[in-house]
Amino acid sequence: MTGNHIPDALANRLATATPPKLAARVRGLSDKAIAWLFITPTMILLLAINIFPLIWTIRLSFTNFRANRTNAVVKGIGLDNYTSILTDPDIWAAMQSTAHFVFWTITMQTLIGFTLAYLLDRKFRGHGFWTTIILIPMMLSPAVVGNFWRFLYQPQIGLFNYIISFFTGVDPSSFEMIGSVTLAPWSIIIVDTWMWTPYVMLICLAGLRSIPDYIYEAAEVDRASTWRQFWSITIPMALPFIMLAVLFRGIENFKMFDMVNLLTSGGPGSTTEVASITLKREAFEKWRTGFSSAFAIILFVTVFGLANIYVKALNQVKSR
């Protein structure tokens, strides 16, 4: 009863506070019009901060515009920027670095994440505590993670080299993770795997928990072995969830910037120069704005395509 009176009183107070002219105008509006009234500010904001810059970038990608030479004449150069990018061996190499990074992070995250999810699904004593502990890296900011892994990778004072030395007997100051051409890509892969495996684990755990117990019970009645149950029930039924995790991490790692920038900045040389680092260099070091706009559009179309597949996979999981 009281619950009904408070909103009424509030409504009355609002009604008396509303200027009569405005009240009359709003009263004449349909439900649809009022809905539009509420949506419009968000739409305007989205158009201003998302759609307009996108259209502007598409426009710039067909020009020779340089953001550090605003007085220079901007010429339309057609598809020249796109042709240059798609025939440039250096950018192709950056794409291969990205592929190397995406492939290994996804493989490691999926394998470790699924194994952890499978173990946590056993519901042993204290599994809630261990789930929370495992999830901690995912909750940290990439800036924080990047900075403290830089310290961990220090050859003189870093803990990482000492741990490797403890297990392998190699002198800790004899190798440098970030400074070595062969080890630098792996240093980023290790950090990304450490940070994002919990996320893959969470999705896999959701997949494993969605498998009804009666399927396993029926399999046991049929005297199926644990190995057989794993390959014929667990994997096929958890596969859409695993695919979802793989696609999501694939999209995220394809546009990875913060961690690489903090750890190696693309070095040594250009061994860890992934696509987003190349884009930053072209846009803000070489100031080739038109060229980098075209590159951004190429990356955007790729990510948009992958996102479409992701949404399709998500709908398949939902319909289960």
Added chain:
Amino acid sequence: MTEMSQKSLIGRIFRRGPWETAATAFIGAGVLMLMQPFALALYTWSFLTTLTGVVMFVIVSKFPE
């Protein structure tokens, strides 16, 4: 009757499922072509392939189930 059968033929051809799969295949091929280390020619044509897939996906997602 002929109009009905024509409609059903169009309905059978323009179903979302297979077209969406084809668009997904184009996008997947485009992404693989973009990141492969074997041939520069494949890299050159990757963007066009992905773009075709994306445009196709946007169009065919409006098709009936």
